[in-house]
Amino acid sequence: MTLRQIYTWIAISIGIVVLAIVGTTSWYTVDESEQAVILTFGEAEESITNPGLHFKMPWPIQEKQKLSKETFSLNFGYNQGQEDKGKANQVQMITGDENIVLADLVVQWKITEPAQYLYQSAQPELVLNNATSASLRQIIGTSKIDDALTSGKAEIENEVRELLVSLVEDYNIGISVIDVKLQEVDLPNSEVRTAFTKVTDARETMNTKINEAKKYKNEKYEEALGEKDAIISRAEGAKVARIEEAKGDVAQFDALYTEYENSPTVTENRLVIETLEDVLPQANVYIMNDESNTVKYLPIGNSQVQSMPQQQTQKQEQEGGSNNE
Structure with missing residues (x-):
């Protein structure tokens, strides 16, 4: 074999290798759960998120890096090396009122900027x-231990989510925080938990007693309000009755005064007689009249009111007969 033939075979081999590289590195596929980053001479240019068949410049001009689009979970506070033992390496931290608590947190996140995820940070x-x-x-x-262990967990979870999202955006690592779940907040050992339980029970008892006292107070207050309204109603009724009675007395006085102007003597005598009847209801009162020979006295009283007209009539008849004679 001549030197020329050797060079020819070498060129053919290189051509075949180049064609193979071009043929195998000029296209790629992206699945539904994947996303890709295209690198041109090592520099990230674009991100491919659409699934399907895609083409690019052959290697080494361009190359691809595939990343997952699924949601990942970060279990903060758990030691993954102790999962087989069923134990969690909970993170200890100090609350705002200087108590130690253990906390477990799960962060759900996903890659939204593949280029930043790959090259903005090494880890x-x-x-x-x-x-x-x-x-x-x-x-x-900044939270109190009561809030961390009881009703304040939701608020703590929301505040952690907001702060974490802000930090991740500032770091530009291509990650987006989807959700944050505060799994558990507990006390460090059984003795502390027992003591805290007793404190909590005492606080609940105190709150119960306070609520009972407030209930009793409200009941008595409502009763007092009802009694007050009743007293006011009776007073208003008495007021109206006294006013009407006074109006009646005024009307009666006006009527008497009118009669007094017409007949002063008769009205005066009548008032005297009525007053004597009221002052001396059981006495026999006699009114003497010296101006007439017909009637010498007028008895006033229940026992003699019916007999006086008959006596007066008999006396008048006797006097009339003697005059005729």
Whole structure:
């Protein structure tokens, strides 16, 4: 074989290798759960998120990097090496009122900027873990232990989510935080948990007694309001009755005064007689009249009112007969 033939075979071999490289590196496929980054001479240019068949310049001009589009979970506070033992390496942190608690947090995240994820940080997941730790410790450090262990968990979870999203956006590591779940917040050991349980029970008992006292207070207050309204109603009724009675007395006085102007003597005598009847209801009162020979006295009283007209009539008849004679 001549030297020329050797060169020819070498050229043919190189051509075949080049064609093979071009043929195998000029196209690629992206699945539904994947996304790709195209690198031109090592520089990230564009991200491919549409699934299907795609073409590019052959290697080494362009190359691809595939990443998953699925949602990942970061279990903060768990030691993955102890999963077989069923134990969690919970993270200890100090609350705002200087108590130690243990906390477990799950962060759901996904890659939204593949180029940043690949080249902005050497370990983006470690950056996310550190940002999660900083966010959780900061929020727990400003919260009270009662809130962290009881009704304040939802608020702490929301605040951690907001702070973590802000930190991840500032770091530009191509990750988006989807959700944050505060799994568990607990006390460090059984003795502390027992003591805290007793404190919690005492606080609940105190709140129960306070609520019972408030209920009793409200009942008595409502009763007092009802009694007050009843007294006011009776007073208003008495007021109206007194006013009407006074109006009646005024009308009666006006009527008497009118009669007094017409007949002063008769009205005066009548008032005297009525007053004597009211003052001396059981006495027999006699009114003497010296101006007439017909009637010498007029008895006033229940026992003699019916007999006086008959006596007066008999006396008048006797006097009339003697005059006729």
